[in-house]
Amino acid sequence: MTNNSIRLDHVVLWVADPVAAAGFYQEAVGLEPVRVTEFAEGKAAFPSVRVNEETLLDLAPLAFAERMTMLTGAADRAGHPVNHLCLSLSADAFDALRTRLEERGVPMSDIGHDSFGARGNAPRSFYFHDPDGNVLEARHYTD
Structure with missing residues (x-):
């Protein structure tokens, strides 16, 4: 690093x-x-x-x-707008975020695998947007 x-x-x-x-x-x-x-x-x-x-x-x-x-x-x-911003979470927080978004009916992408970021390859990631159309990516790394 x-x-x-x-x-x-x-x-x-x-x-x-x-x-x-x-x-x-x-x-x-x-x-x-x-x-x-x-x-x-x-x-x-x-x-x-x-x-x-x-x-x-x-x-x-x-x-x-x-x-x-x-x-x-x-x-x-x-x-x-920017293209998107990415939030890096723990694996548990990643799963909890996806659950909260599902409960609220927020459209999400499928889970992607091995996408490159600031800390190397993330095993899982997905995209969603906020109510104003800003695109966010959520990911977690193996720690």
């Missing part, structure tokens, strides 16, 4: 309803909501969900896209 001090701090996802999105990520995916009450009260610009102690998914309202003026051309690119 590369010994690098750079860490992924956050990924911003564009969502139609940040509170509903936070609910999906909490209930279906199992991530901890952050600043949802503050957002609902108008005290925070957007809520987030915590992936781990170092990484958040920020749930930005689509209306923010026009406010992306911090860099020339940013407003024209804001709102364009």
